[in-house]
Amino acid sequence: MLLPQYCLFCGLTSNTALPLCRDCRRELPLNQPCCERCALPLARHSARFCGRCLAQKAPPFDRVIAPYRYDPQLALLIQRWKYQPLPRLGLLAASLWQDAVPEPPPVDVLVAVPLHWRKLLRRGFNQSGQFSELLYRRHPALGDKCLARRLLRRQRATAVQAGLDAAARQRNLHGAFTLRGRCDNLRVAVVDDVMTTGATASELARCLKAGGAREVQLWCLARTPAPAN
Numbered sequence: 001m002l003l004p005q006y007c008l009f010c011g012l013t014s015n016t017a018l019p020l021c022r023d024c025r026r027e028l029p030l031n032q033p034c035c036e037r038c039a040l041p042l043a044r045h046s047a048r049f050c051g052r053c054l055a056q057k058a059p060p061f062d063r064v065i066a067p068y069r070y071d072p073q074l075a076l077l078i079q080r081w082k083y084q085p086l087p088r089l090g091l092l093a094a095s096l097w098q099d100a101v102p103e104p105p106p107v108d109v110l111v112a113v114p115l116h117w118r119k120l121l122r123r124g125f126n127q128s129g130q131f132s133e134l135l136y137r138r139h140p141a142l143g144d145k146c147l148a149r150r151l152l153r154r155q156r157a158t159a160v161q162a163g164l165d166a167a168a169r170q171r172n173l174h175g176a177f178t179l180r181g182r183c184d185n186l187r188v189a190v191v192d193d194v195m196t197t198g199a200t201a202s203e204l205a206r207c208l209k210a211g212g213a214r215e216v217q218l219w220c221l222a223r224t225p226a227p228a229n
Ligand SMILES: [Zn+2]
Pocket: 007, 008, 009, 010, 011, 012, 020, 021, 022, 023, 024, 025
């Protein structure tokens, strides 16, 4: 961390311990206003929920915390971090989350979205796993929580989600996760890098609630806008 860091976005010396300069950091798009349940970016401050959450009687997850909008800058950071597991990129993601969410909502346990073992072997690291470790270790408000590293298992390698619509994503993920233990009456935060359609969050929430969880939140760095159709 003593080496000079260059800003991921503008390429200039960042003048901080992280690869992002203060000017570029200020320009990152905060996800406000957004749906109070699923964090979908909303156009107006007057609405509390998006149309889909209003229509759903009992959505599988209770709340999504996604402080930034997934714009080209955030996409660049998340893609780099996925394929080059440099510690400074993970630290940057954790620092951005911590800045935007100084007081996370109360939960009992953090878990990461698991990768299938074959994918983990190929890629060498799980970005969501690293993100959950960093939040857990570095966020002052999370030190007394519990990090459940082995609670969730991905039992099936699923097809790549990109390019699938919401219904196809849901089918693709059905039964993909299993629990290794119970989580009776616990409030669980599932940690991931980005939320797109919510198919993964829904499937994980169903799995955790079947295992006894009282509440399931998804905590991620960024949220994609609604599809344009
Ligand atoms: Zn910059």
